[in-house]
Amino acid sequence: xxxxxxxxxxxxxxxxxxxxxxxxxxxxxxxxxxxxxxxxxxxxxxxxxxxxxxxxxxxxxxxxxxxxxxxxxxxxxxxxxxxxxxxxxxxxxxxxxxxxxxxxxxxxxxx
Amino acid sequence: xxxxxxxxxxxxxxxxxxxxxxxxxxxxxxxxxxxxxxxxxxxxxxxxxxxxxxxxxxxxxxxxxxxxxxxxxxxxxxxxxxxxxxxxxxxxxxxxxxxxxxxxxxxxxxxxxxx
Numbered sequence: 001x002x003x004x005x006x007x008x009x010x011x012x013x014x015x016x017x018x019x020x021x022x023x024x025x026x027x028x029x030x031x032x033x034x035x036x037x038x039x040x041x042x043x044x045x046x047x048x049x050x051x052x053x054x055x056x057x058x059x060x061x062x063x064x065x066x067x068x069x070x071x072x073x074x075x076x077x078x079x080x081x082x083x084x085x086x087x088x089x090x091x092x093x094x095x096x097x098x099x100x101x102x103x104x105x106x107x108x109x110x111x
Numbered sequence: 112x113x114x115x116x117x118x119x120x121x122x123x124x125x126x127x128x129x130x131x132x133x134x135x136x137x138x139x140x141x142x143x144x145x146x147x148x149x150x151x152x153x154x155x156x157x158x159x160x161x162x163x164x165x166x167x168x169x170x171x172x173x174x175x176x177x178x179x180x181x182x183x184x185x186x187x188x189x190x191x192x193x194x195x196x197x198x199x200x201x202x203x204x205x206x207x208x209x210x211x212x213x214x215x216x217x218x219x220x221x222x223x224x225x226x
Binding site for chain 1: 115120144146151152153154155156159167170202204214215216217218219220
């Protein structure tokens with residue numbers, strides 16, 4: 001049973017527009033959420049995170065929103081750039097436990 | 112500073128053979144993790160070392176998988192004998208010690224294909 005779900009396998013966006021990647025989770029014990037970005041033939045790299053005590057965290061063009069009641073988080077990229085094209089993984093952890101990942105969403109930003 | 116390195120980058124073996132994957136974490140990182148991603152699926156946790164000790168091996172699929180981290184530096188993951196369903200990308204990650212939300216740095220992965 002998947003505890004972290006990314007229901008969109010792929011997303012296509014035009015350069016300059018907003019990219020919104022969604023993630024749902026089922027485990028109410030999760031208290032820390034992360035987004036990782038992965039290019040082909042490379043390992044995932046940390047992008048941005050949010051603690052469950054917050055509902056928004058912003059870092060430059062990247063913003064993560066957390067809706068605890070809906071067990072939903074989203075990553076917004078504004079404006080999107082072709083270099084953002086990658087697979088984005090949502091991950092979660094409960095306390096000091098290990099990371100639980102989703103299946104990933106492939107983002108394609110076209111010029 | 113060098114990142115997490117993994118060797119080999121690719122491995123193609125036949126069912127029943129043995130394969131050993133190696134991971135060199137970032138120098139000074141006490142925590143070392145192994146993950147696996149089967150094509151199109153989620154990245155799944157396999158196990159976690161703190162220095163040379165196995166902190167959590169709840170994700171290891173079965174006893175055909177053996178992980179070691181002698182001396183608390185590099186780690187190896189041996190699959191013996193390999194089965195078709197073991198195919199996937201094996202990632203290693205490391206993080207600094209201490210009980211905090213330390214960022215995990217991932218290696219590029221080893222793509223294992225079992226024929």
